[in-house]
Amino acid sequence: MSALFESMTLATGLMATGIIGALICIPVKDIISVDFYDICDLFISLFFVGLISTKFSMESSHQTLLLIALFLAISLVIILIKLFVFVPFQTKAETNALLSRKDYIGEKGRVTVTINLDTVGEVVLYTIFGNVPMTAKIYQSSDDDSPLRIATGEQIRVMDIDGGIVYVTPYEEDLFLPPLESHWGKIK
Missing domain, CATH: 2.40.50.140 (Nucleic acid-binding proteins)
Structure with a gap:
């Protein structure tokens, strides 16, 4: 088990944290959510940061800044998708289009x-x-x-x-x- 953690890079650690955190938070996401940004989005963002950072190999001083920027950008994209795609469809789904x-x-x-x-x-x-x-x-x-x-x-x-x-x-x-x-x- 210790060999697994020693061989794990920062990118794969972020991906694993994202997957495990999202799976654990699915049952309790309605309790721990803030408006349209729930806690699962945090772990999904961590997963994508890890996935994207596996493609880059750079020295550690720039890697931290890149990971923070990627995390913020992915979180912003998730918020915008929810705000401009899912919320309008959800409000239309609550009304009955068959009867006015x-x-x-x-x-x-x-x-x-x-x-x-x-x-x-x-x-x-x-x-x-x-x-x-x-x-x-x-x-x-x-x-x-x-x-x-x-x-x-x-x-x-x-x-x-x-x-x-x-x-x-x-x-x-x-x-x-x-x-x-x-x-x-x-x-x-």
Whole structure:
């Protein structure tokens, strides 16, 4: 084991530290991360510094400066890639591209957190793409016949949407019964 460490150069030591550190930090990276730069990026940068420095052989005074410059440059590249590539895609992935906000008008759902006239609650809308939880308020119509409260578990229908808040009214699903004076199937 000691022969392995004696034969190891600085470049291979950095590569080994980068690989081992990244593998150890993967399970805990969400705990030890700072915004979009997590601790695994540090070890990935060390790995690439070791990889690149294996191609250079120079005296030790210049090698330290080169390694520091490489580490900072690679860290900066990783931050820029995350900032300008991954973050924009992540924000687009959080929105549903199949349904726009206005498509939720008319959808049915169920109240999950009670809605009072002056407070917000939460509803789950049942769409063809799955269940969508949303913040909701009671829709106040012009005839002022709005309910004061919609309890948890009641069915609702979306009447309007504004700023990420859906405005809902209670909804009772009636069984479809054709009118008595139906013209369907009438023989002429």
